[in-house]
Each structure stands twice: as C-alpha cells, then as structure tokens.
Amino acid sequence: xxxxxxxxxxxxxxxxAGLLLEKGLESLTGLDFVDGLFAVSGSILAAxxxxxxxxxxxxxxxxxxxxxxxxxxxxxxxxxxxxxxPKTAEWLEKALxx
Amino acid sequence: xxxAGVLQLTKHGYMPQSTYxxxxxxxxxxxxxxxxxxxxxxxxxxxxxxxKTEIAEEIISSAIGLRIAKLQNRLAELEPMINPSWRxxxxxxxxxxxxxxxxxxLREEQRGLQEAIQVxxxxxxxxxxxx
Numbered sequence: 058x059x060x061x062x063x064x065x066x067x068x069x070x071x072x073x074a075g076l077l078l079e080k081g082l083e084s085l086t087g088l089d090f091v092d093g094l095f096a097v098s099g100s101i102l103a104a105x106x107x108x109x110x111x112x113x114x115x116x117x118x119x120x121x122x123x124x125x126x127x128x129x130x131x132x133x134x135x136x137x138x139x140x141x142x143p144k145t146a147e148w149l150e151k152a153l154x155x
Numbered sequence: 156x157x158x159a160g161v162l163q164l165t166k167h168g169y170m171p172q173s174t175y176x177x178x179x180x181x182x183x184x185x186x187x188x189x190x191x192x193x194x195x196x197x198x199x200x201x202x203x204x205x206x207k208t209e210i211a212e213e214i215i216s217s218a219i220g221l222r223i224a225k226l227q228n229r230l231a232e233l234e235p236m237i238n239p240s241w242r243x244x245x246x247x248x249x250x251x252x253x254x255x256x257x258x259x260x261l262r263e264e265q266r267g268l269q270e271a272i273q274v275x276x277x278x279x280x281x282x283x284x285x286x
Contacts, residue, residue: 108207110180114214121221144213
C-alpha cells in the first residue's frame with residue numbers, strides 16, 4: 058500500500074490510476090479505467106469470472122458520483138465509494154489485489 | 156417453435172442469471188431503469204442471487220440513488236428561490252409582477268423534480284423488494 062501511496066503522490070495521478078501503475082501498466086495514456094483494469098488484471102478477472110459490463114457500469118457510477126474519470130479519484134473518494142457500494146468495491150479490490 | 160420456447164423460458168426467468176444481468180446492465184447504460192430492474196428481478200426469480208447478481212443490484216441501486224441525489228440538489232437550490240425568507244431581497248423580488256412568470260416556471264420545475272424523485276424512489280424500492 059505504501060508503494061501505491063508513493064506512486065500516487067509522486068505521479069500526481071488518482072488512486073485507482075496509481076494502483077493500475079503498481080500492477081505494471083507502463084502508461085495510462087489513452088487508457089480508461091475499464092481497459093486498464095482488464096489490461097493488468099485480465100487473468101484475475103477471468104478467475105473471478107468478471108463481467109466487463111459490470112466493470113463498465115461500476116465505472117460509470119464512479120464517474121457520476123465524483124464527476125471525473127475513475128482513474129482520477131483520490132483514495133478518500135475511493136473510500137467514500139466503498140462505503141456506499143461495499144460489494145462492488147470489494148469485488149473491484151479483489152481484481153486490483155488491494 | 157424453438158425460438159418461441161426460448162423466449163418463454165427467458166420471459167419466466169429460467170435462463171442463466173448472467174443472461175438477465177447482462178440485459179439489466181445494458182438497460183442501465185441506456186438509462187432505462189424500469190427495464191434494468193425488470194431484468195434484475197427475472198435474474199432472481201428462480202435462482203438465488205450469485206455474487207455477480209448482488210453486485211449488479213448494488214450498481215443499479217447506486218445509479219438510481221445518484222440520480223435521486225442530483226434531483227434533490229436541484230430541489231435544494233430551488234427552495235430558497237421559491238420560498239425565500241421575508242427578510243431576503245429575493246422575497247420582495249418574487250412579489251414583482253415581472254417576476255411572476257419566472258416564479259411559476261420554478262414552481263413547475265419543482266413539481267417535476269418531486270415527481271421524478273417519487274418515480275425513482277419507487278423503482279429503487281421495487282429493486283429491493285424481496286432482496
């Protein structure tokens with residue numbers, strides 16, 4: 058987690074973007090949260106039999122909630138999302154191995 | 156014949172849950188909340204909800220909640236414009252004949268928002284029934 062915080066602070070990117078970077082995604086340019094998540098966690102997502110539609114719908118809710126791309130949300134915003142959507146957040150966290 | 160059979164099975168909730176969840180999320184994407192809830196209900200009509208189904212329920216409910224919150228924010232903005240304190244400038248402005256039309260429009264918007272919130276709340280309740 059401390060590595061993630063370092064990345065987030067140093068790179069000036071959002072919390073989820075930081076996590077994706079930690080998972081080995083070299084550049085987030087041109088990537089959105091859904092593609093990024095699938096790019097770095099494909100096998101985990103497959104194991105969880107994750108449906109792309111669910112990830113997209115969750116990403117849309119994050120966007121609606123905070124008015125910005127899921128990649129740009131801060132850790133506190135993520136916690137807020139998690140409080141309101143515990144099952145969805147836990148499921149995404151499993152995919153991101155948080 | 157076979158197609159009609161499949162349609163009947165789909166209509167009565169006999170298909171795998173993922174079929175309905177996919178349809179529910181597609182409907183949600185198109186902002187068709189009634190349809191999304193309808194498909195979610197079919198997913199849980201015959202089967203116990205799976206983890207994915209529970210997550211879909213949470214996502215649909217959250218999407219409805221976000222819409223309600225936006226409408227409530229707008230209502231909160233309108234309230235001081237429609238019912239200002241008599242000590243405020245707005246109160247006296249509202250009494251001017253030239254502002255009556257504007258005030259009436261705001262009241263109309265307020266009624267529309269209240270109705271929309273009621274509709275969304277009933278859809279949300281329907282989603283949570285027997286959940």
